[in-house]
Amino acid sequence: MHMPAGTNDTLSLITAKALWMRRRAFQMVYMAQLGHPGGDFSAIDVLATLYFGVLRFDPARPDWPARDRFIMSKGHASGALYTALCAAGYFPESWLDSYMQPRSLLNGHPNRNYLPGVETNTGPLGHGFPVAVGVAIAGKLSGSDHRTFVLTGDGEQQEGSNWEAAMVAGHRKLSHLTLIIDRNRLQQGAGTEETSGLDPLDQKYAAFGWDVAFADGHDIAALHLALSAPPGDRPRCIIANTVKGKGVSFMENKANWHHGVPNADQFATAMKELI
Ligand SMILES: Cc1ncc(C[n+]2csc(CCOP(=O)(O)OP(=O)(O)O)c2C)c(N)n1
Ligand SMILES: [Mg+2]
Numbered sequence: 001m002h003m004p005a006g007t008n009d010t011l012s013l014i015t016a017k018a019l020w021m022r023r024r025a026f027q028m029v030y031m032a033q034l035g036h037p038g039g040d041f042s043a044i045d046v047l048a049t050l051y052f053g054v055l056r057f058d059p060a061r062p063d064w065p066a067r068d069r070f071i072m073s074k075g076h077a078s079g080a081l082y083t084a085l086c087a088a089g090y091f092p093e094s095w096l097d098s099y100m101q102p103r104s105l106l107n108g109h110p111n112r113n114y115l116p117g118v119e120t121n122t123g124p125l126g127h128g129f130p131v132a133v134g135v136a137i138a139g140k141l142s143g144s145d146h147r148t149f150v151l152t153g154d155g156e157q158q159e160g161s162n163w164e165a166a167m168v169a170g171h172r173k174l175s176h177l178t179l180i181i182d183r184n185r186l187q188q189g190a191g192t193e194e195t196s197g198l199d200p201l202d203q204k205y206a207a208f209g210w211d212v213a214f215a216d217g218h219d220i221a222a223l224h225l226a227l228s229a230p231p232g233d234r235p236r237c238i239i240a241n242t243v244k245g246k247g248v249s250f251m252e253n254k255a256n257w258h259h260g261v262p263n264a265d266q267f268a269t270a271m272k273e274l275i
Contacts, residue, residue, distance in 0.1 A: 006224055010053050014220050017087050018048035022247050023274050024086075025079030028099040030267045034108065035100070038257035039077040042184040042217065042242040043151060047072075047084040049223040050149060059089035062116040068146050069135050071119050073128025074153040074182060075109040076259075081118070082106050090117035126159025128152065129179060133165045136177035136235075147231065151180045155187025158196045163208075169235040170209025177235040178227065179210075182217065184244040188258050205237040217242035248273055 021044045029035035047070075051057075055068045072081040079099070086096055091105075098104035105114040109123030119135070122128040132150035139146050152162065169177055181201065185192055192198050202212045215226040217240030226238050244258070245251030248270045251260075262270060 011220050014048045014052045017052050018045050021083035024083045030262050032100040033261045036076040036259050038244040040079040041246045042244045043077050043080045045218045047080050051084045051088045053224050054227045069119050069148045071128045071132045071150040075122030085117040125156040126161040129162050130165040133169045136174040147176045149178045154183045154192050166208045174235045175231040179237045181239050183239050184242040186244045211236045214239045
């Protein structure tokens, strides 16, 4: 499943998948009248780049020991993860229509007991990153060359558990671990910096022994370059500068679209813009 680095074909494929994911995720939210579309849309370009340009995986063997792991720590953005897993071949598209319906396998927050491709249950913020550190430690102890990628929100970084995880990963030089922070500068109802400031995030991770890089979280070529770089000698943190609600004019940078849901007119407008 791994694509050659940075070819135009790879970047075009990722771009096309990301567009499909935005359209499909918004349709799911519209049908369910539930969801977190703002955070879905800030993360989708990162997920599309990972699944269609970086990760080593086989959807026919979700538990293949040598697979790269991706952990969606910001589990509320399940629309981004479910559309990525579906596009990657883990389950049929019809399953997406059951999003958040009673007894659906596609809960509001991802559950690995229900859905192939989900590495661990997430939703409570601050849990996925510590689990990813454990996964990376296990990989290192077993001599595996698989990589572990984890995506957190930026508001999520306010949870103390992340900093314990960051400290352990730096101490153990977990070179095969990459943390991506979705730096959209908004959390549930307000900006991160007015709630509990995070800056300078880069200096904090560097102080914990991490390699740190910034990337435009919607520039597929830049994301591909940053995410497909081979492991170094320590864990890597990529701060992806993103726009919450990216791709739909009335959603971009609006806190109320954290868990806002569209009416019929808004849905139609979004579908016209997402082409
Ligand atoms: C421990 C915990 N507290 C509160 C929530 C409710 N909650 C869900 S998303 C969210 C805001 C997250 O902001 P951020 O991490 O920046 O996510 P994004 O902007 O990418 O959507 C909150 C407070 C939660 N899921 N878990
Ligand atoms: Mg945020």
